[in-house]
Each structure stands twice: as structure tokens, then as C-alpha cells.
Amino acid sequence: MKVYLEFQSYNERIYNLINLLKLEHDENASISLIMNRDSLELYNRENTKQKPIKVDFTSKKNNYRCFHFKKKNEVLSKVIGIKKSYFPSILDVTAGLGNDAFMFSFLGCQVTMIERNPIVAALLKDGLQRGYEDKKIGYWLKKRLHLIVEDSFNMFKMPISQPDIIYLDPMYPSHHKKSLPKKNMQIFRKLIGYDFNTEKLLNISRKLAKNRIIVKRPNYAKPLSEDKVNFIVTTRNHRFDIYQPF
Numbered sequence: 001m002k003v004y005l006e007f008q009s010y011n012e013r014i015y016n017l018i019n020l021l022k023l024e025h026d027e028n029a030s031i032s033l034i035m036n037r038d039s040l041e042l043y044n045r046e047n048t049k050q051k052p053i054k055v056d057f058t059s060k061k062n063n064y065r066c067f068h069f070k071k072k073n074e075v076l077s078k079v080i081g082i083k084k085s086y087f088p089s090i091l092d093v094t095a096g097l098g099n100d101a102f103m104f105s106f107l108g109c110q111v112t113m114i115e116r117n118p119i120v121a122a123l124l125k126d127g128l129q130r131g132y133e134d135k136k137i138g139y140w141l142k143k144r145l146h147l148i149v150e151d152s153f154n155m156f157k158m159p160i161s162q163p164d165i166i167y168l169d170p171m172y173p174s175h176h177k178k179s180l181p182k183k184n185m186q187i188f189r190k191l192i193g194y195d196f197n198t199e200k201l202l203n204i205s206r207k208l209a210k211n212r213i214i215v216k217r218p219n220y221a222k223p224l225s226e227d228k229v230n231f232i233v234t235t236r237n238h239r240f241d242i243y244q245p246f
Helices: 012-020 060-067 070-080 099-106 118-132 138-144 152-157 183-192 198-208
Strands: 002-007 031-035 040-044 090-092 111-115 145-149 165-168 212-218 231-234 238-243
Touching (some): 012 031, 040 118, 040 183, 060 099, 070 099, 070 212, 070 231, 090 099, 099 111, 099 145, 099 165, 111 118, 118 138, 118 145, 118 183, 152 198, 165 198, 198 212
Parallel strands (some): 002 031, 090 111, 090 165, 111 145, 165 212
Antiparallel strands (some): 031 040, 212 238, 231 238
């Protein structure tokens, strides 16, 4: 895949990662990957006011999410059905920047992320590698959060165990009553576009998951499927539609 590659500082780990994912330099690409001294960042060359994006599981924001947003953690625990002695295995088939997958792993679950876009996968791999080396979270992150760079539609062909839960957080549909989406979403829409096969992905997921399939949606959006949603968990801005396996 072609992208504008900018090397502000040489980092052998990141350089090898770019080669592994077969990312090629394109002078005319509107999306740039910036290699800094210790991280990889995504930058929108057509909007210089936007700050670069990177995956940082050790950030102050993630630290705050883990240890202060108790109410939100309770919602996530309810959604995936965590109990005192039950921590389900989760397959996140639309990994994105790994925000929810990280929280599920923090709560004690074994989580495997799948991401097919090589640019997004590069950001995730870079974030994971730095997270694994962190003194505070590295010991449990290595055990609980992993990435497969592949198309989720091929999940039956992957060397993975059957997960208890499959989690889908597809690109949110545009909403004419809303203001512009956040910078992450703007860049993702530019990079990935819209995925019109999410219902098919849901159906495939329902054939693989043991216990439940969770679909995260904005409150204004319709369910992905006309099939019955078994139950719903709502928050102020979005909801979790929960389906049973076939």
C-alpha cells in the first residue's frame, strides 16, 4: 500500500515494521506516516491543522480511562458479560486504533484484534510493541492483547481458537444533524472509506462466536441486521447491539 513516508528520525524497529507490512512511499499521497524517534504517527497532509494520530496504550488518556472511568468500565463489563470467575476471550474483528480492545484486555480478557488495512495495522503494531515494553502495563498487555493483520472475512481460515465473543465496531454512518466527526474518524474515512459489507461480517461472526456477538453503533443508526437483536446496552452517545450465534 502506498503512503507518504516521512522519516524525522531513524528507528530500526519502526523501519522493519514498515517493510514487513509492505508500505511504499508515494510523494502524492494525502496520508503520511511519520517515523519519530520512538513512535509512528498518522498525519493528514490535506489538513495541516490536524494533529498527528498514534496508538499509545500508555498515554495519560488511557491511564485515566482505566483507573477513573469506573462507570464506563461497568458498562463494558456488562456488555461482554464479565463475572467474578468469567473473563471471556474476545475477537475484535474491526480493530481500528484498538481503544475498546485495550479496555477489554485491561478488564482481564484475552483479546485478539484483526485489522486488514496495513497503515492502521502499522500504527497498532507500533503501539503494541511500545506497550509491551512499558514497565507499568507491559506484563499483562503481552498476555492479553494481540494483533493479526488480515481481512476479518477470512476469520475461519485463521489459526485462532473459537472466541467466546466477537466484537464489531464498524465505521459509523454519517449523520446530517451532527457536526464534523472527530479528527480520528475524519482521517479513517479518508483512509478506509465506507464498508458496506458489515452485515455480511456480522453473519460470519455469528457462525464462529461461542456466546455472543457485540456490535457497537451510534444511537442514531439502524441495527446492522434485520434479525432480532437479543438485547441492547445503551450509553449517552452509542449503544451495543448484542446477538446470539447461529
